[in-house]
Amino acid sequence: MRVVMVAVFAATVFLAPQVAMAQDAAKGQQLYAAQKCSMCHQVAGKGNKLSVLDGVGAKLTAEQTKEWLVDPAAAAEKAKSTKKPLMPKTYAKLPPADIDALVAYMQSLK
Numbered sequence: 876m877r878v879v880m881v882a883v884f885a886a887t888v889f890l891a892p893q894v895a896m897a898q899d900a901a902k903g904q905q906l907y908a909a910q911k912c913s914m915c916h917q918v919a920g921k922g923n924k925l926s927v928l929d930g931v932g933a934k935l936t937a938e939q940t941k942e943w944l945v946d947p948a949a950a951a952e953k954a955k956s957t958k959k960p961l962m963p964k965t966y967a968k969l970p971p972a973d974i975d976a977l978v979a980y981m982q983s984l985k
Contacts, residue, residue: 903980906973915962918984926958932982940981944974 913922918929942950947962966974
């Protein structure tokens with residue numbers, strides 16, 4: 876009985892965050908489609924090939940990704956990005972949970 880309780884606890888502690896992250900990433904993928912991000916960006920060969928996001932999760936931290944969403948001008952300045960046009964839309968007005976979901980989706984793109 877004790878072994879079972881330890882196993883359940885371990886599964887809760889170690890697997891629950893991964894399940895939540897996967898759910899957030901799935902919601903983020905839906906938001907990516909709903910916000911029409913593919914008009915400017917490409918993921919897995921779908922969308923605008925001028926701004927490919929494949930691998931972005933391995934290149935940027937979650938905090939950097941969030942900054943690109945809520946303050947693209949500041950993020951571009953920090954990254955010394957000369958790419959034009961600058962991301963024209965800020966997503967700062969989205970609910971925080973939606974921003975977090977978009978960040979989770981971007982972080983899943985390793």
